[in-house]
Amino acid sequence: MDTASLSTPHAVRPEGSKPLVCVRHVSKQFGNGTLAVRDVNLSLGAGEFVSLLGPSGCGKSTLLRMIAGLGAPSSGTIEWPTTTHDAAGEPQRDLGFVFQDPTLMPWASALANVMMPLTLKGVRKAEARERAxxxxxxxxxxGFENSYPRELSGGMKMRVSIARGLVLRPKILLMDEPFAALDEITRHRLNDDLLELWWKEKFTAVFVTHSVFESVYLSRRIVVMAARPGRVMADLDVDAPYPRDELFRTSPEYAHLCRVVSGKLKEAIGS
Amino acid sequence: MSVPSIDAPAAAHDGTDSEARPVFATEPRILGLPASAWPRILAPIAIGVVTLGLWELAVRWNEIPPYILPGPLLIGQTLVADWGTLSGSLWITLRITFMALAAAVIVGVTLAVLFTQSKWLEMSLLPYAVILQVTPIVAIAPLIIIWAGDINLALLICAWIVAFFPILSNTILGLNSADHNLVNLFQLYGATRWQTMRHLKLPAALPYFLAGLKISGGLALIGAVVAEFVAGTGGSASGLAYRILEAGYQLKIPRVFAALLMISLSGIAIFLVTSWISHLLLRRWHESALKREN
Incomplete structure (x- = not known):
């Protein structure tokens, strides 16, 4: 227990400068009266890997969608201190989004699906094709560029979805339980590849999950949330070094970290 | 690590394995068609041949006169003998059918796109589209014939009224059924309305539109024939329906049957062509066009 420890509250930022996204006192109430998120404060630094961990109904997906600009908060603000803003004062959010389902266009090949964000941004076709x-x-x-989504396995579809999320080289990649529907073997493999991508591409990753094991394996930081109303219960640093691999997954440190985070999650559910 | 077998990584199942691609078995082909396709063609033909044979026999044995019920052979002979007049009439009916269908596609799709852009437009106009659809065409055809002045235009309007609603309502359904998350994603990338329409909503609506087109193809023909019947009673038409009326008055019943046969075959041809177009456009991606092993 020397290399890996859980420190709380969240102390050291990986890259000390201004945070990329600041969530301040954000609440979200839906039309039917449900208070999905209550008074959440969170700042996301550049290059972080943050997991939002919590039981279903804790508002983690709602929070993620609000960060993406899909649905405004009922109160509070979400600021992008380091990004430019357009004439209307909307931040030019530089992000990619990966849904729980691959959400691919079934009529388009894998390549065309990945090209879509580039096409929408007006990138020339030849260049878009190359980048995708x-x-x-x-x-x-x-080798799967011309395959249609239906010809791909669940894991491969998710890879296409991640490629689409990253094709604009965004500063931040938001992922909403992307691997929840996959089998364990595929999930482990995708977790490894996601970490490798994050390490290479140096984007900020925000990963919504309800799996303690997944969150500990992936993240540098875990935000534990509780349900009804959705709120942040704990903000934990996972100090285990990267790169993490199969060895880490089977190490006593990993087991220990999982136990601690499990305890926190239990507290959150029990409260 | 000394633990032997438990944590051996399963490298073969990495989510990218080519095993996940569907295997397209190559089937033996007979005369260019897959062997499994032949029963679907031969079985209905066999039933048809047997029925026609029994019909011919029944007519001969019972000595039924041709002005009551002609046998299939006589109908065939009439078709050949009268081909000159009948084919001209067929052409007139088909031309009206296809023009009506084209108009139905243009107006139906345009209205559907406009309706999904503006809820107000949809709320205000859709009820009138429904009224057009539910009013029996036979009842309003005489009015249209009087108002339109030109008989061909009147027939076209009648056939169009019958044909356009399935395309309109199916396309509206299709445009509204684009994956909500994909709509969000387009929004997130700052897509314009036109981009969302062009790259997301229109492709998503394609299967629905094509289902509507299959229905409308048949309806356009029915609309054209019904309108001709109405116009034909006034003696001012020259399509197949008019030939049926005319032959009926003259008790040339084999000719009635020959014309009926041509209308049916045209309907079948229209259905086959629209189905084939649908198959071509959807075969790579849509569930309805996929072959399954199980």
């Missing part, structure tokens, strides 16, 4: 193909190769799908 490079991104597909990066997620391990070289």
């Amino acid at each position: 193909a490079a991104m597909l190769a990066l997620v391990g799908l070289k």
